[in-house]
Amino acid sequence: MLIKKASDIRSSEITPKSVYLRRREFIQASAAALVGAGMAACADNVAAQGGGLAKLPNVKKSPLSTTEAPSLYEHITSYNNFYEFAPGAGDGPKQNSKGFKSRPWKVKIDGEVAKPGEYEIDDLIKQNALEERIYRFRCVEAWSFVIPWVGIPFADIINKVQPTSKAQFVEFTTAVDTGKFPMQRTDLLEWPYVEGLRLDEAKHPLTLLAVGLYGEVLPAQNGAPLRMVIPWKYGFKGAKSLARIRFVEKQPLNTWQKMARNEYGFYANVNPMVDHPRWTQARERRLPSFVANRATQMFNGYADQVQSLYAGMDLRKNF
């Protein structure tokens, strides 16, 4: 005899109305759980993160580090904007930089300084104290990471080269080598990539000349062997694979400003109140989160340390 069921849906499967009404929170919680599940799956590797590259010796911890949990090495090194290797973030830069050799490598530090010089990267590392700086990293494309950089406080470099009274700005130039950087054979951007800082920004204790990541030397896609990190500014301000650091009198014209003056300025300070013309900067995705639900902080959360640099400036005009 056929026994009819009352319903195909068991009452336990019906979403309680209270949950249904709070569906937004529910979805957010699910997303969080999702990320949590992934994190747990990766927990085995967390203790031993890195890419098997050369370890950097004598790295001091820094009180300037955030206490936020660092993003996974795997993510930091597989989602990069590095146009010399590939257009757009994604794993293009990682794939296209596989044969990249970051040694030997020379960087020239010159311009309006008393002691110009050219340094072999490993000498520069040996001659300076290395610190680990765990910084928030906010891309202009509204995604963010927390990154444990290893680097030399840039103020230490400035003290050594002794800028003259003429030096008002610092210009950073990425190396040009079509053998190493395949996209430099195209006209995707104007090469070389150029960035710049005001001298007082460059001197700021947070400004870092990064040479490492997770205690190891930098992988190619993150700007090997040395790059700038300015944590209160959008990521593109941190020029990668530097060939030259030049102290200059006039404000350098940075590459993205040259490409699209209405979209990218010289300062590029993280600012939730000033939108990019094509997207909001009020919120960000802390990768690998799906959702841009994290409120972006003024100066990327470093306002207390850096806002005095911009006292009296109209940050809407000087974006």
Next chain:
Amino acid sequence: MKLTVAKILVFAAACLPAAALAYKFYRFYHGDFNALTANPGDYITDQTGTWTLAFITIALSVTPLRRLTGWNQAIKFRRMLGLFAFFYVTLHLLTWIVFVHDFEVRFMIEDVYKRPFITVGMAAFLILLSLALTSNRFAIRKMGRKWQRLHRLVYVAGILGVIHFWWLVKADITLPRRWAVAVGLLLGFRLWWRFRSKRPVLAGT
């Protein structure tokens, strides 16, 4: 009978991109973080947008294909292909609602109002929505000649879709340019065909 089988096969093939995304999501959920890249929200938005353009393009190919090959059965697939474009654009819109704006209506309104690439994208969505809603036999019968005029808006949707993509890239226009060429050729074919068929036949020369 053969047509039914062919339709089922086309349907299954058109589901593959969505199935691939679902499978990658499943892998992500089980700890394979690279399945959807480190920026999964962006990746899914990108993929669903690309497949929307793909299905608009495929649906736009039906008429040129018929004209060039005389294979008139192709028309039997057109509605399904168009509806798949609508399916992918709906997913694409959902990623914008959920991943980009976290359900905040005021942010969405601001986005449509302030950002031209979103404005044209939304216009294209509304076109595809109206075409999907009138894709049933009842609407076709009821609307008569107006139906065809309305459904010509798919040309506009294709153009807006390409503009939407073009305006959102930062520097590398390779991909939007490819779609522009594809849509341009398919629309250009129609113009050419119309021009050709209107030309008087010069008999006896």
